[in-house]
Amino acid sequence: MRKQKNKLLVTVAASLAFSALAGAASAETLIVASPQVPEGFDGDALKTHTQNVVVQTYENLVVYGKKMVDGQMKNDPASVEPHLAESWKISPDGKTWVFKLREGIKSPYGNELTADDVEWSWSKSFAQKRTGNFIARVSNVIGVKALSKYEVEFTLSAPSSIFLKALTLYVPGIYDSTEVKKHATTEDPWGLKWMQSNTAGFGAYHLETLRPDDQAVYVANKNYFGGKLHFDKVIYKEVPSEASRVTLLKTGQVHLIDRPSIQKVVDLQKDSNVKVDRASGRSIASARMNPKCKPFDDVRVRQAFNYAIDKDALNKAVFAGQADIAKSIVPPIVDGYNPNHYPYDYNPNKAKALLAEAGFPNGISEPIKLLYADAFWHQEPVAIQVADMLKKIGVTIQPTRVTTSEMRAKGSPKKMSMCFFTWEDGPIVLDPVYTMYLISHSKGVSNRAAYSNSRVDELIDKSREELDAGKRLSMMDEAQKLWVTDAPWILTTYPATFEAMNPRLNGWVHYPDEHERWRELKMK
Template sequence: MRSARRLSAALTAGLLAVTLAACATSERDDGAAAGGSGESGGTLVFGAPGAPDNFDPIFATDGETFRPARQMFDTLITYAQGTSDLAPGLATEWTPNADGTQWTFTLREGVTFHDGTPFDAAAVCFNFDRWYNLPSEAAQSQAIYYTDTFGGYANNLAGGGDPVYNSCAAPAPNQAVVTLNRNKGAFPAAFGLTSLSISSPTALQQYDADTITQSGEAFSYSAYANEHPTGTGPFKFESYDRAGGVITLVRNDEYWGEPAQLERLIFRVIPDENARRQELQAGTIDGYDLPSPADWDALEADGNQVLVRPPFNVLYLGINQKNNPALQDVRVRQAIGYALDRESLVRNQLPEGATVATQFMPDTVAGYADDIAPIPYDPERARALLAEAGQSNLTLNFYYPTEVTRPYMPNPTNIFTALSENLRQVGITVNPVAQPWAGGYLDSVNVNGVQDLHIIGWTGDYNDAGNFVGTFFGAAKPEFGFTNEALFSAITAADATVDPAAKEAAYKQVNRDIMAYLPAVPISSSPPAVVVSEAVTGLIPSPLTDERFLTVSKN
């Protein structure tokens, strides 16, 4: 059994990790974090559970795309390693005006992009203006994090709302001023989103960064996104062998902070968890993400280090109301909730420390409503509700991902199997649709909304209720296929509330409203892990799964 000491340490770290910096202007030490104790140089090979979609951060939507991007790019603000506390990134200070509609950033000087382009306030504004003016519906629909954060674009072809972003000015080379149309509670923490990484203006223009095309459910990206991602980070892009699933990064010797310990950082895409473990045992990789909870003890017995992240995620069963009118009936959605034996799933499929979710955020986030009880497992009640709604012979297309393991979802196939069997037992016929995570599933679910049911989840980007419920239910989305203006307005109002106590109360009511409307069913929160060999030092597990390899070395 996994040691109680390790579990206790992980949970204690989780309580510490979810505290954000209280002050608006950072006074934190801006020096680089200390690296590992191993020798400088060499190559580290890390096993990734899935393939990246592309390397342009603004179009990144999942952890496997963010993982290499975090090593190549910097953001204005970042998160102190191992926590969700704010720390200086490309900005050393950030100060709001009185009503939170303007943020002034003091920028690092002497920083250059990988292509030699100087980093300055003009480069910052170029990026903000680029995001706001994305030219096509395909580009806008793929910039999901920008849409969630800033609400809309100069040209709202993708159906965005009223934009939060207004303008960016560069009164001095080391000072950028971002003006918003209204206060948004996500800031300043959202300025640390990997999607809002700062790219080289030269490279963006040279390699046609905003050229995105759509064919059916698939998207094709620019030369910038596929071959020339150019940031200011500690590693530079060298190559991506798509057929072999090998991403190669090299150390940026001109990095503005302490240079990386490693000369080369290689991510090998190995979707099968058993294959990742075998590769670690064979010594062909030095670590991998998301080891099966059942393997943690054996991995440690073999001399490896299992690093458990604090739980800061939620797994849910998504319900899309667009394609099947039956799902527009709340009684049917409630029946689906009663049909699911989530206690059994958590006990049998998830690691120790996982809990049944009562709502769509962890209990460490301000706005969590502790008066919401879990939906009980009650198949008789589920059958009765289906009969009452006239849907005793309901058939649903249930999508689930393959070729991936997620922090909140160790084995998607097993979880799908358990949930679909629960549904079958109450009389729902399930048509299974399995698709690869990248290049299929994410587009089907998040962009095109072709499913009836799906399993997916979320790891928080920062500690704010809006990053959870606002991301899911703050506006009409293809994933869920519903419009509920009262709910959308309540989330917008909560997000704009400045007083912390009032904001927390507003989000608690939002959570109650969501669970009454039940646009999806929350399943669980769980502590994922990362494993590295005994030769690796300096990898710090993050509750945000925001691991940086800058500090990593290998003996």
Template sequence: MSQTPRFPIDRRRFLATGAASLAATAGLGSLGSALSSVPALAQGKPLVIAAPATPQSLDSEFDGSLGTIDMIGCLYDSLIAFKTIPDPDAPEILREDVASYPELPGGINAVGKLAESWTAGEDGTWAEFKLRKGVLSNWGNELTAEDVVWTWARKFALGAIGGFFTKLLAMSGPDNIVAVDKYTVRFQLPQASPLLMKLQLNLYNNILDSTKCKEMATKADPWARDFLANESAGFGPYRIKLLARGQQVVLEGRSDYYGGAPAIAQVLYKEVPTSATRVSLLQGGAVDIAQTLQPLEIERLKSVPGVKSETVSASPMFWVELNTKFAPFDKVEVRQAMNYAFPTKEVLKTIFRGTATAMDGTMPAIYPGFVEDTAAYSDDLDKARELLAKAGLPDGFETTLAYNAGDPIQEPMAILFQTALRDIGVKVSLKKIPAGTFFNEVSGRTQPMIFFTDTPWCPDPLYSMQLYFDSKTFSNYGNYANEKVDALLAEGAVTADTKKRFALMDEVQKIVGKEAPWIFIAYPNFTVNRRANLKGFTYYTSNNMRFQDMSFG
């Protein structure tokens, strides 16, 4: 059935009347609640995005959903950023240069953002940043070193996502970040950390306007959590003009941005919950970008005039957690058997449809330090049977596989896997988890097998492996534990020598791949589905869109 509307959607009518009422007249079905009418448009054509959801919070300490990361990338800036280079497979698209550069400070090819220059110790214990002078926040307050100090003090105090960063760097307290003078800030660690510089480029290491935050803080809320959940206080290219959760966000370009006003002066980020409707709106010209579409929808868009889908190799990983606290997944042979039994080739062909590649390692393949073929399990049911027999389970066993009801590709994938396992005597019951509670099931470690997809935002083997396979880390959702892996990770965490650290992480990847705490499925690509006249797509390893890069041509 075609997803094309019965007649072209008038863009101005969509912007002015709200998507729900328009959808009804266009035969697209309800979008849920009607969208608010759009504020008076800035000069020039606005950029309109159909997104699955608006952000639940604008505070990067507490929310990592798609809507939030898209907002953070437009409202805030970090001290430095990766230099961008043309994608080797799609030269018209830029991407971060995440390769390792041992001769450069921190081993990264960086450009200045809020910092105009920087130096770092070769031993990984310190780094110093000279800030740009005259940089203003969206509230008109000038950037100073005190903003950086306060931002990191907030991370320590709240202990959320920023708390993970402080622990990863083995920081002892807020006094590890010092304002040397008004425009110079110094990070001084109690011991070496190879990630000191790399973490400065993380999307969630943005710098806050401490003057505005202190103004909005209260005795009950000293770190302005309530304010930052609904507003921005940063030095990025956009400001919030309207936030209506469940409906839309309106961003306004800043003419006083230190990097120059963005080419697109206004961004309308609209909540459109179903992917089929997002496709229809893109086809009809009512929106410029349709986010997170299904592989079959992406395939069909390739033949639609005026629409372009761009896909690039990316950092996301898609796997099944094998919870080692549930028998028989405490046995290595059983976990290996699950990998050999998973129908990877069929899943890549019929479900991902060319938008993903086989996952043959334990971290993103695009990151430096990746070791290929450490988790290359071919589709081999005979090998799976052999391993089950070796584990003392020649007749198989019974278990449960949980999947996210909010992700349409997971159910057919689960059914394919269920069928394959039946051939080796393993009886699997499928359990559909509502999207709203799915992450609770993952983080609560309540299921023996559960699908999951995630991305380590720091392009480094230590960060990637420690995030998921250190026995003490929160995000080790399968309860995997190996004393040697823990020891290698601990040694790598205080090793500034890149060559030595990569060698340590090579060994970790090989151990983890062999012990198979996951069913290693796929590396999904990052795809942007857009109107053909929208230019300037840049791929970031945080897998968000930064609208300041774009323009209409």
């Protein structure tokens, strides 16, 4: 009883604090409620909610262009525009790129962006051998060197069709190396310890204060090259309870909440005090079958499982009907998406016939475990729906919960030991080659179910070095068709992305990393 009373007091106190905060905040302060404040600010060492704020403090040499689609501003995957860099040149062999930086860009510390900052930032990623190093490998980057104060050269091992789009990512972020070096030590040459609670970028915002388990406060970079920002300050408040975050939004005490669950989205869409923006998702909710495991070593079984799933019914049951039905491993927001190769409309009779051809005329009575975890909220309900639908064609499925860490370990490139499991993957680079390389190449880091097709590998490898857009898309179209025929996944949906906000807040643009940019937001 005493613990419950203390929790109640904490809740009331938090509510009062928010009321005072909202009253004190001017029109130039944005208040965001999140499940947790960041545990670090190094884009290469992602911790809880790091991504949400790294994109606000570190920016890129280039960005996607924008286009209006159905009344909503979106990133244009076919267009890459200058940002920190104002121009670039490419060698005839496609292996050397020289970027000219904009002059006069300054960090909040007053240090000017130079080519040395770009070289240092990429060297940091190479040394850490984590996220940024992976992006370098995928895009064939083997060296980055400052040529002059404002010119930086990227050397590639081979031409790369992915490289320019990969530079739109938040990692490797471009750091103010002059400032970071002040906090480096012999044991910590990259200043990583300092970065756990500080930022040093050339982006729109800069961390002012951090109170773990409470809030992080960001202030506008007064030197920001993109011009004056609408919000002078952003308060990023930790509110673990989703119900509390929703209440705070409905009552106007916060302006924005991080990606609400679909159940809350349905509720918020009915509230006139809230605006919910939606964007088609980049990720695929799926149930994956490992072709090295029986009975999935027979393509007819994999195809049968696909025909057995009523995806419209699953969408309604799990995603409140607000997801998009998946018909390709390449999502619709990526160039080259082609749903026309997909034959698996709901057809239980076809599913039974394929099972019979595969030697299972009476279905499969021996239970097959379908693993799920809680890395994504929909893993369990998707597993339950898939099990129920496969039961109708005589297949016994046993949904089995495992830990997220266990699932990640079993699905690592070195193991790929899971036979049947639910998961979600999607590209943060809006490119079909990157997408297929990531999750359908036999050496792809997200190919967790051991899918392998030598022709698909060949098409992907050739496309990675093919700079002619038409030829690349043609090869990726063939690869999609082969992958769909092989049917290694039960494609269900592309879960949509939702952002819930104050109705006066405008400027939200959906990014492939699924994090808003505070620099683009304005209050009417």
